[in-house]
Amino acid sequence: MVQKTSAARSAPRGRPRSFDTDEVLDRVRDTFWRYGYAGTSMDQLSAATGLHKPSLYGAFGDKRKLYLAALDNYLADVRAEFAEAFAVPDLFESLAAMTEWSIDKFMGKDETGTGCFMMHTAMPEASEDPEISRAVRESMDSLDRALVRRFEKAIEAGQISAAADPHALAMVMVANHYEISGRARAGYSRPELRALADRAIALVKVMSGAPA
Amino acid sequence: MVQKTSAARSAPRGRPRSFDTDEVLDRVRDTFWRYGYAGTSMDQLSAATGLHKPSLYGAFGDKRKLYLAALDNYLADVRAEFAEAFAVPDLFESLAAMTEWSIDKFMGKDETGTGCFMMHTAMPEASEDPEISRAVRESMDSLDRALVRRFEKAIEAGQISAAADPHALAMVMVANHYEISGRARAGYSRPELRALADRAIALVKVMSGAPA
């Protein structure tokens, strides 16, 4: 829980923070998630976190850095969750876990559709902000690679045909993932998203020569 | 070119507009496209169109209505272009035309990646604006239907197997479409987008039992 930048420094010098950085970042992320980057004001963030603006500025820099911190936080979370899903031995249980988690996340806490934080708050800024653009590309590449690896593992484990194309299979899942994100934010219902995910998994099953 | 609200009214009463509404809407759309809805100011729009703000307000209402007009404009354009692409007799030429047009659009005028106008400017607002959310859903549904119809037509024409599933095929193309949009805005290159589209079309070929 407690994080230290270097080894075992007893305690930082001055007055300690009255808040937990990760918790604050979660609130910040949720606010940006709803209203977008440009659509969120520092006053809103202040209200959402319960912190006064000088505390936010002191801890994170400016609005953009605060957003980038929230984005990193989100992306690290996604990577961790997907790594967990992909660690499930059975391929199709893996894919089910992945899509279940996505749909849960994309539906949002109170079942209003919110979609993927990155897709709908970072992308609008990506065309004018190279750092955000790069973060998005890295995240997309990372998901690509993780999925390809997962399919390769399934081939090695003999779960699917050795003739299956991991890249084609990954493409289907990735495209489906981003589509579900968009549909979620557009207000499609959870069963509709579930059906979409299931159809993609069914397609993967056919493509990979797995037993029906 | 000229549009009249009712039958053949000769000319509106007062001083005529000094600008072409569609042309202005194009500039407006391009500006929103780059900076997003919330990230675009009325002053930017005024500068981009060469119109003073009162003219914009007089012609379109407020910022939101101006955006909605630009969105409608864009969506109508997309529908028209896709209808044209789908009118091409050969299925795979149709799909190639569709993806070519998408990639051209999504790369933007000066080859900076911009992605789909709707996906990256409407979606962030969709979670708080029911009208925008509805427009997005309608547009997605419309593309779904158009693609399903296109595949049904190909089955009727004997271009692909009668056992092919139009819904599954449409899903592949739609998901690919949205993915390309995201990748474009994230800065992926034109060849990368092209490769992605080609892979989807190749998958459709396999799935539809068409001759290799």
Next chain:
DNA sequence: CTATTTATGTACCTTACGGTATAGTACAGA
């Protein structure tokens, strides 16, 4: 206890925002 360091809370600054009042202008109709 004192000095130093860092966070908090209030109040505020500057700028940019969405939107408009108003005076002038170009057209149609009478």
Next chain:
DNA sequence: TCTGTACTATACCGTAAGGTACATAAATAG
């Protein structure tokens, strides 16, 4: 030509934006 009407241009309004100065509070180091 006169009148009504709709658009243009300038200048402006109130507010909300991102960000900060400053006094105060809570911790450590000596």
